[in-house]
Amino acid sequence: MRVLFSIICIGLFACGSESISTTKNVSKLELPAKSNIPAFKFVTIKPLAFADSVTVRQDITSKLLNKKEEKKPLVVHAFVPLCDNEHQGIVPTTESLGNGFSLRSNLYWATSNGMKKYFQKRPWYHISENDFVANDTVLERVVFERHFEDCKVILICDAYRGDMMEPCLKDYLSSLAGLSEDSITYANTTVDLNKDVDMVVFNGHNGLMDVEIDPILRNPEERFFKRKDAVVIACASKSYFIPHFMKTNSYPLVTTTSLLYPGAFILNGIIDKWARMQSEEEIKNAAGDAYHEVKDCGQQAARNMFDTGW
Template sequence: MKYYASLLAFLCILFWSCNSKADGSEAKTSSENIGEVIERYAPFDTTSKTIHIYVALCDNKYQGIVPVSPKIGNGQDPNTNLYWGCGNGIRTYFKKSKEWTLLKSQKADSIILEKLVFKHKTRNYYLVAYAYDGRYIKQCTKDFLSSSCGKSRGTLRVNNTTIGVGGNSQLLAYIGHDGLMDFRLADAYQNTDKKKRSVIILACYSKRYFSPHLKAANVNPLVWTSGLMAPEAYTIHDAITGYLNNETNENIRTRAALAYSTYQKCSKAAARNLLVTGW
């Protein structure tokens, strides 16, 4: 799997010379209206906190990438997808983590193919991850941005607890191909509630492409990227560990870079140049 991750990072270099395959497909409903996400202003447990990860599944057919192996590049099959079901995908990696316990796995619908809810073993934090059909990468991107500015907020029922998701989360993350290389968004992501949310964006050149949309969103960029990268789960996993320890942005960035350096077998300096923090 390390081979595929390295291959994907290399293939990102060819994005610029490719004709985009993204068809701009969008869901007719946003994530706040799907599955168990209920009324926008419904009450939820404010004593617990939430980390919400939006994953756009790797997709050879509907994204502007040079195709990877068909098995890991099938954006309609989360079980074998590079960013979800593979060894370093979000679902597999966090299930194996000693820091998190999987509480719930739910098949959602044709847009969000699976939802996961984890609970931290020592902190009162939930981690929610949504796997978007790769065809709907544009919708996934818009849902992430809408949540980051507080425009899209919702709740999710987990056992006997209602937790906040989307803009009701304290930390939001995007994982996947940088679809903003392929399509444009006209939406204005202006902060709606004066709350500052932290964000992590693991996609190629994410600082360059996401920053214009987040300038007015009042976010704290913990980790995003200055170049081509393989957005696998170890990077965000270790960044989250630092976040839960209330570490500085710089220390969180360092944790992310060390994980990336280890798994991608690149120098620590190169990883730090790639994974940056702040504006």
């Protein structure tokens, strides 16, 4: 198990900060004298509660292969708490980038490496309309599709208000636990966000640094439960989220071991290898390679920022 550490090359881009591709005015970000960022806490990782890790991942890959053979799409559901200077323990960014209520300017949603804008400009096709209705917690849901050599991937991204970190975390873990009762319909296609989802992603500030969430146990009804790949693109996420993955009986496909900027390019790199059924190590390395390509902090250093498995 890797020791939790911070890599110097990415120190300026931790959590809420990015200084290269989103704004010319934020060239250097420093912690204030009295920072509101909580100190790291280390979590003792206990043995897996419901099944050994090999069995969990084999079950997932088997289902992915079956879906490919049946010409069914692979589905990724991403939970994105918008960057929020006021309500999250992040290195503050500019007022517009850190406005947790703005879909038009938010760092994690609307910038060149934000979730919505990034995937609009990639080989993904943006589905412009769906049946989702915005509410006080989730401001927007966007859907993208991409065709690979032997399958189609559907990516569903939910933008949570920046001050709604706790509901976002609970919804993320509930999805992994097989407790989601949500669905989405677009272009005559309906996706059940429980049984149809294969990978569940949390992308943003590590909210478990700020709030404690009671463990959410996997759905005891086998007919409603499906093991899923879990991804957390957030600062130092492994030690915080692993205990929760044990309870939801999901597999930690990609987690992080240090501070980083949660750009959408990381998820793009992960999906690219995942959809092609590459190994866990190759998927993890793809996350690091994508980070290095954008941040230029050294390939091996970037790869060491990510981990896979327990």
